[in-house]
Amino acid sequence: MPEAFYIYCLGEEGELSPLFDEKLIEAIEPGTKLQLIAADALAAVASVVPLADYGEEGFQARLAEPAWVAARAMRHERVLEHFASRASVIPLRFGAIYLKRARVEEMLHERAAELRSFIKRLRGKEEWGVNLFCDRAQLLEQIASLSPALREINERAAKASAGQAYLLRKKVDAQRADEARAEVRRVAGELERKLSAESDGVVRLRLRQAETAEHGDLAAKLAFLVEREGFKDFRAAAEELAAHYASAGFRLELTGPWPAYNFVAESEVR
Amino acid sequence: MTQEEFTELEQSDLSLLETLDHVLNRGLVIAGEITISVADVDLIFVGLNVMLTSVETAREVLVERNRKASGDE
Numbered sequence: 001m002p003e004a005f006y007i008y009c010l011g012e013e014g015e016l017s018p019l020f021d022e023k024l025i026e027a028i029e030p031g032t033k034l035q036l037i038a039a040d041a042l043a044a045v046a047s048v049v050p051l052a053d054y055g056e057e058g059f060q061a062r063l064a065e066p067a068w069v070a071a072r073a074m075r076h077e078r079v080l081e082h083f084a085s086r087a088s089v090i091p092l093r094f095g096a097i098y099l100k101r102a103r104v105e106e107m108l109h110e111r112a113a114e115l116r117s118f119i120k121r122l123r124g125k126e127e128w129g130v131n132l133f134c135d136r137a138q139l140l141e142q143i144a145s146l147s148p149a150l151r152e153i154n155e156r157a158a159k160a161s162a163g164q165a166y167l168l169r170k171k172v173d174a175q176r177a178d179e180a181r182a183e184v185r186r187v188a189g190e191l192e193r194k195l196s197a198e199s200d201g202v203v204r205l206r207l208r209q210a211e212t213a214e215h216g217d218l219a220a221k222l223a224f225l226v227e228r229e230g231f232k233d234f235r236a237a238a239e240e241l242a243a244h245y246a247s248a249g250f251r252l253e254l255t256g257p258w259p260a261y262n263f264v265a266e267s268e269v270r
Numbered sequence: 271m272t273q274e275e276f277t278e279l280e281q282s283d284l285s286l287l288e289t290l291d292h293v294l295n296r297g298l299v300i301a302g303e304i305t306i307s308v309a310d311v312d313l314i315f316v317g318l319n320v321m322l323t324s325v326e327t328a329r330e331v332l333v334e335r336n337r338k339a340s341g342d343e
Contacts, residue, residue, distance in 0.1 A: 066317030070286060073293040080293075094293045118298075129288070205296075223296075255288055261296035 002051040005104055007096040008079045010115055011089040013043040025082050028075045039105035040112045045083055054097050084259040088123040091259035118264050125200060126257035128224050132191060134184055135216035138249030143179045150175060187250055188220035191241055198234040201225040203262045216251060223262040287315060
């Protein structure tokens with residue numbers, strides 16, 4: 001069966017090579033082994049995959065099967081976590097395929113300087129995700145009781161005729177929604193500022209379609225690059241913010257440590 | 271889906287979506303001889319959400335059935 005090379009992550013050969021003397025974890029396809037492809041003192045963690053599933057046509061068809069993708073994405077992640085916790089590696093996204101070993105070596109050679117600078121930047125650091133959730137009902141309630149402008153309109157509505165009161169209440173609703181949106185933006189901004197101070201970089205992530213969890217709607221999603229040594233402080237800062245905003249209907253969720261997916265260039269490397 | 275893959279999915283539940291978000295959507299693209307981009311990530315998420323929901327429903331049905339079965343004894 002024709003085969004190709006699936007690439008997980010890149011690092012320094014001297015650092016990755018000894019890890020292959022230890023017990024390794026499962027590759028993306030059952031029954032295959034992880035291997036190292038090296039050039040210019042750099043190396044790629046790779047494994048062999050069947051071209052029928054990972055070739056251009058086959059892969060497009062497989063992508064339409066969530067279960068197929070999910071199982072492999074989880075294995076990709078496990079391989080990355082294994083190496084990221086033991087060495088400074090550049091994580092690659094799911095789906096970097098080379099037909100020939102020699103092409104991987106060429107890529108390492110051609111991109112050597114750039115790859116080395118990524119490896120240096122990521123050394124000793126991990127990615128942490130911070131998700132901000134907002135309980136809208138609780139936030140609206142909080143705003144109604146705190147905003148002087150809204151209190152004033154509400155007081156007028158209480159004294160007004162039925163028709164006028166109706167219009168005033170509609171005005172209250174619209175203004176309350178505006179203030180809620182502004183408050184979500186403000187809290188997200190403060191989160192970004194305060195946690196940036198405890199980290200080496202921040203990226204604002206795209207929100208997927210309306211995501212609702214037990215603790216409200218997802219209002220912001222941030223990724224931080226955090227020194228392993230400094231995580232205690234980062235976590236303490238996040239907990240302080242969480243405690244501070246809990247009564248206003250906000251919840252913070254910390255996820256990680258992740259391989260630093262969001263801190264290597266978004267641009268394509270060819 | 272093989273039994274092994276099914277079990278893998280069940281174990282992960284919520285963190286699965288978070289993981290997919292990272293693995294599929296972010297990070298460096300090193301294009302080899304074959305360039306693969308997972309453009310329909312949202313669709314995969316939707317597919318998975320539905321699937322996880324059905325796993326959850328199946329589990330509830332089983333728990334309910336077991337509860338009834340033991341109540342009858």
